[in-house]
């Protein structure tokens with residue numbers, strides 16, 4: 001007997017699963033909330049591992065006809081070109097619309113029926129999709145492929161974790177008028193840290209089209225607004241000014257988010273694509289992973305005697321791949337995080353080895369008000385000393401603990417671009433007077449100023465509130481001792497110390513949010529979040 005699949009969502013995941021099931025002989029109907037299946041957005045990177053999945057849907061040839069192979073990937077930092085690597089033909093780009101049309105056509109050729117203007121509102125794990133008009137569609141398999149804000153998943157009583165990130169993207173698709181010479185057949189990736197951190201990624205995705213990704217920390221309201229703040233972007237990226245001026249009111253801004261579900265199916269209902277595993281677009285993998293996983297889902301059940309067992313096998317086989325990409329993409333997002341003003345990791349080495357590095361340092365050391373992510377020698381010496389002091393120690397997420405100190409300094413600089421050298425020194429060495437810190441001896445050997453030492457002293461918790469890496473010993477009484485220490489710090493009225501402590505606590509809060517273990521959640525709720533509120537209150541709105 002012919003099996004039936006009812007699918008919510010005619011995006012990449014829904015269409016890919018539909019095409020493969022229909023090609024295997026299933027009767028497949030796709031219900032799409034929009035009147036017509038349409039592709040919102042700009043362009044896409046489609047990596048090699050997706051090509052095989054596209055072949056299985058029947059969309060590959062059409063996709064390749066509309067695809068583009070950028071020649072090279074050029075990276076610029078603060079206006080200077082850092083690298084120009086050939087892609088060796090390994091990167092394929094396309095417009096979102098071209099890939100979408102290729103999948104729609106492939107699904108229709110395979111016999112899939114696609115109904116526009118049909119919003120699904122729920123799935124029944126016994127095997128039914130329910131539409132907004134009350135229609136109940138019985139099926140051997142229901143697939144929720146309704147995207148990152150999936151409403152169907154919520155009706156399946158599956159715990160969902162959504163973690164928003166601190167960065168986001170504005171994407172704009174434009175024609176390549178005036179950008180047709182060879183240079184513009186490559187990807188151009190511009191980072192700029194002179195002042196607030198900004199990034200523009202130019203990606204050609206056809207001989208006629210390209211797209212811009214404009215990136216900034218989510219807290220930078222001006223740089224993340226749409227229509228884009230033309231004056232800001234053209235002033236910082238003069239090479240691209242003529243093209244940026246053409247953007248007008250186009251574009252759409254999305255914040256990065258990661259979604260994880262405790263299970264990808266409930267009974268005869270499966271969830272796939274962004275609905276199940278959205279990820280930041282820092283490596284341009286979301287659509288690709290969605291297509292690959294949707295094809296794997298369809299293949300796992302297409303000829304299975306037992307559909308429930310097929311769904312179980314699918315999840316066991318594919319979770320490592322999908323979660324591996326989520327982790328990798330999050331790592332890249334956090335390393336390149338504009339929200340922390342962190343440059344690509346090789347950047348400091350490039351600066352230190354560049355011919356004019358001495359002049360750069362001299363200029364920065366002469367002017368103690370920092371407006372750049374620092375590369376001054378005093379800064380790198382402190383980083384090296386902290387690295388050595390904390391060598392081998394990991395934080396609760398398994399990252400080198402030493403990195404925490406630089407992140408605290410960068411958080412401080414980002415929120416207070418005019419932070420003084422003493423203020424930054426105090427952030428880099430804020431644990432020096434604690435049990436495992438280098439103590440007065442380390443501060444003296446690094447020539448740390450009296451002003452910085454005072455900030456460090458006043459922010460050092462008393463021994464009975466020093467829970468350095470002993471989170472498991474912190475109960476309600478210890479939280480109260482810690483909060484008492486924070487209250488005293490707030491009452492001191494030392495704004496520099498309060499600002500530095502806030503940067504420190506904010507970084508720890510982010511680790512708690514990322515780790516999400518019961519221990520970290522407990523520390524977040526009972527200790528760090530109340531502390532953050534106290535510090536913010538003490539500062540008024542200045543460093544929120």
Ligand SMILES: Cc1cc2nc3c(=O)[nH]c(=O)nc-3n(C[C@H](O)[C@H](O)[C@H](O)COP(=O)(O)OP(=O)(O)OC[C@H]3O[C@@H](n4cnc5c(N)ncnc54)[C@H](O)[C@@H]3O)c2cc1C
Pocket residue numbers: 008009010011012013014031032033034037038043044045046118119120121145146147148150151152169171254272273274275278281283284285286287288289290
């Ligand atoms: C800024 C940015 C850049 C990106 N760049 C890349 C990239 O370069 N490469 C890459 O691979 N990925 C990229 N991605 C990720 C990619 O866009 C997504 O992973 C992909 O679109 C997910 O496909 P999907 O089918 O799961 O969801 P979607 O494409 O969101 O499709 C969901 C569909 O379901 C429909 N729908 C929603 N609710 C209902 C309902 N209740 N009933 C019926 N229909 C419904 C929607 O209208 C939509 O058509 C990027 C994402 C962002 C935010």
